[in-house]
Structures are given as structure tokens and as C-alpha cells.
Amino acid sequence: MAGCTLTGALSVACFIPGAVAVVHAxxxxxxxTFSMLHAMMNDCDVSQIPEIIVSGIGDREVIFGGEDCLTAALDRAAALNPDLIFVVTSCVPETIGDDCGAVCSRHPSADKIIYVPTSGFLGGSAKDGENAVLTALASCVPLSQAVPGTVALIGEKNLESEADQNYAEVERLLARLGLRVTVRFCRGCDAATLMHLGTAECFILRDDRCRPAAEAIGERFKRPVIPEFPGGLSGCIDFLKNVGHACSIPEEKIASAVQDELLYQDQMLKKFSGLTKKTICLGAEPFAGTSAVAREAMERLSMQESESGFPVKLPFYLPVGAAGVEKMLYLWRRAVNNG
Known part of the structure; x- marks a missing residue:
């Protein structure tokens, strides 16, 4: 199920430290919406309750308009003295014709308000809501000169499983090129940090889900965008080359980074030498691309695939880099040893 834009928008907007989300709905x-987010928060061990203010549209507002209702909600948000106020909307304001943009622009705290016309199910899917918030926030970031040796990540999910493990793997690869991450847009970054987005030499997109926002951000700051985190072993090599070229790293340094990574992967795979020549059955692919990553690892270990082999599970998400493959191989080894 694609969900509604409000869900996607809140999954980004209400997890920015120092910000308040006003929902006109x-x-x-x-x-x-928040019940779904709360369930995901429990799964991700997120204990801090986001600051959300609801305008509380009722029958009267549906008949006579809800702009006064939104103004009152903005007043309550401004009283908290937040760094940013996000305003997102459900289907109802769109249906009854509230001019939410005008209400936001004439409010005394307009300089802090970022209006995102999500429009609930009328505005598209949850993915569209995520992209809308990322794009709207990026439009408020000042244009800046790029700082050499820095990159920014775009589209990491606030309620994504294994997000920090994946981030650590990306950091490991970037370090081979002498690069560092300055902004995780928008995971765990306060408003002041997010405003440094424009200083990155290039942007690295988490995955295709937030491609529209990444394209808009790349166009705004005139910087290259790497389309995704590295998937699997060969993905690490492609990632090093693509990021290196995007950041104008000398070819000799890129080649050295690639060679070091290949040696690192060989050492990692030696830990699973017991899987060599083993025959396994991969089963159904839960996420696009996982089978290709798995078969590449099998080839590196000289493993075989057969319907009669040891049944192993493919990861639910695409394994990020060598670390993701290593975790997958640990699970395979346990399945084979216990088989």
C-alpha cells in the first residue's frame, strides 16, 4: 500500500530536532497516521515523542473554512519558539479550498514556517510526501560554495532499520577517498546543521525512493548526485569510482581505494570459507536487487544454487556494501551449519 502524502511528510518533518510539525487536518x-509512526518508532527504539500540533478541522471548518483554525495552530506552534515550523495538510483543506500558503505567509512567524502542500491522499503517496518535505526544506537552504572533501546524504529514513549500520559502511568507503559526511538530510540533524546542505561537494541518495527530491537538490546547488548507497560487493567498487569522480578525486587515489577495498573484501570472505562449494536455495526475492547481490557473493565463494540446496533467506532490504553482505553470509552459515 502506497499510503498518503501526510504519512510520508510526517515521517520526515516531525523527527527534525528543534522543529514542530503543524498538521492542518x-x-x-x-x-x-501517528499510530503507524508510533509502531515503527517502537521497532526502531526511538523513544522521543515528536512535537506535532493538530489544527483539528471539524464540521464547522468544513462548512465555513478552516484558515482561522490553522492560524490558531500556528500560534500554538510559535509559542514553543521552535527553529522551524513545518505545515503539512490532509485531504480536507484541499477539498474545502483553504489557502494554507497565504495563512502561513502572513503569520508573524512566517520566516520559520515551511509550508508543504501534501493534501493527503489527493497529493499522491507517502513517497510523494517524503519528497515534498525534503524539496521544500532544501529550497530554504542558502546557496554556498562547496567545501572540498565533504558530501551530504539525502533520503535516509528516520524510522529505517539498520540505518546507522548502513551509514557506517558508507562512511568507511568514503574514508578511503578522504571524504566525510557533513549532513544527513534529514536524519537526526537539527535545523542549523541542515542549513549546511549546500556546502557539500556532491550528494549521495539513499535509494530511488527520494530521487525527485535529490534531483531538485542537485539542480538547486549545481552539484552531482550519486543515485544510491552501494549495493553488495561490486557496488562498493562502483560507488568509490562514482563518488571519486564526482568529487574530483585524482585517478591514482581512486584506483588505490578500489584496490584496498578489493583486498578488504577478500579478507572478509575468508571468514566464510566453510561455505565454499556449498549448495543453497535462495528462494523468493523480497526486495529488488537482493538476488543479484547474493549471487555475486556466491560466485566469489564458489557456491552453487539449486532448489534442493540448503534453504537460506535473502535480506528483506538490499545489503549495503560489504557489511551488508557479511551479515547475510553470517545468516547463511548458521542455516547451513544447522541444516
Whole structure:
């Protein structure tokens, strides 16, 4: 199920430290949306409750308009003195014709307000909501000169499983090129940090889900965009080459980084030498690309695939880099040894 834009927008907007999310919607819409987010927060060990203010559109507002209701919600948000105020909307304001943009622009705290016209199910899917918030926030970031040796990540999910493990793998690869991450847009970054987005030499997109936002950001700052985190072993090599070229790293340094990474992968694979020549059955592919990553690892270990082989599970998400492959191989080894 694609969900509605409100869900996607809140999954980004309400997890930025120092920001407040104002939702112009009936209370029921927000209750349903936040219930889903709360369940995901429990799975990800996120204990801090986001600051969300609901305008509370009711029957009267549906008939006579809800702009005064939104103004009152903005007043309550401004009283908290936040760094940013995100305003997102459900289907109802779009249906009844509230001019939410005008309400936001004439509010005394307009300089802190980022209006995102999500429009609930009328605005598209949850993915569209995520992209809308990322794009709107990036449009507020000042244009800056690129700082050599820095990159920014775009589209990491606030409620994504293994996000920090994946980030550590990306950091490891970037270090081979002498690069560092300055902004994780928008995971765990406060408003002041997010405003440094424009100083990155290039942008690295988490995955295709936030491609529209990444393209808009790349165009705004005139910087290259790497389309995804590295998937699997060969993905690490492609990643090093692509990022190196995007950041104008000398060819000799890129070649050295690639060679070091290949040696690192060989050493990692030696830990799983017991899987060499083993025959396994991969089963169904839960996420696009996981089978290709798995078969590449099998080839490096001289493993075989057969329907009659040891049944192993493919990762639910695409394994990021060598670390993701290593975790997958640990699970395979346990399955084979216990088989």
C-alpha cells in the first residue's frame, strides 16, 4: 500500500530536532497516521515523542473554512519558539479550498514556517510526501560554495532499520577517498546543521525512493548526485569510482581505494570459507536487487544454487556494501551449519 502524502511528510518533518510539525487536518487523520509512526518508532527504539500540533478541522471548518483554525495552530506552534515550523495538510483543506500558503505567509512567524502542500491522499503517496518535505526544506537552504572533501546524504529514513549500520559502511568507503559526511538530510540533524546542505561537494541518495527530491537538490546547488548507497560487493567498487569522480578525486587515489577495498573484501570472505562449494536455495526475492547481490557473493565463494540446496533467506532490504553482505553470509552459515 502506497499510503498518503501526510504519512510520508510526517515521517520526515516531525523527527527534525528543534522543529514542530503543524498538521492542518481533522484529529482523526493525524491519530491514524501517528499510530503507524508510533509502531515503527517502537521497532526502531526511538523513544522521543515528536512535537506535532493538530489544527483539528471539524464540521464547522468544513462548512465555513478552516484558515482561522490553522492560524490558531500556528500560534500554538510559535509559542514553543521552535527553529522551524513545518505545515503539512490532509485531504480536507484541499477539498474545502483553504489557502494554507497565504495563512502561513502572513503569520508573524512566517520566516520559520515551511509550508508543504501534501493534501493527503489527493497529493499522491507517502513517497510523494517524503519528497515534498525534503524539496521544500532544501529550497530554504542558502546557496554556498562547496567545501572540498565533504558530501551530504539525502533520503535516509528516520524510522529505517539498520540505518546507522548502513551509514557506517558508507562512511568507511568514503574514508578511503578522504571524504566525510557533513549532513544527513534529514536524519537526526537539527535545523542549523541542515542549513549546511549546500556546502557539500556532491550528494549521495539513499535509494530511488527520494530521487525527485535529490534531483531538485542537485539542480538547486549545481552539484552531482550519486543515485544510491552501494549495493553488495561490486557496488562498493562502483560507488568509490562514482563518488571519486564526482568529487574530483585524482585517478591514482581512486584506483588505490578500489584496490584496498578489493583486498578488504577478500579478507572478509575468508571468514566464510566453510561455505565454499556449498549448495543453497535462495528462494523468493523480497526486495529488488537482493538476488543479484547474493549471487555475486556466491560466485566469489564458489557456491552453487539449486532448489534442493540448503534453504537460506535473502535480506528483506538490499545489503549495503560489504557489511551488508557479511551479515547475510553470517545468516547463511548458521542455516547451513544447522541444516
Amino acid at each position: 481533522p484529529e482523526g487523520c493525524v491519530h491514524q
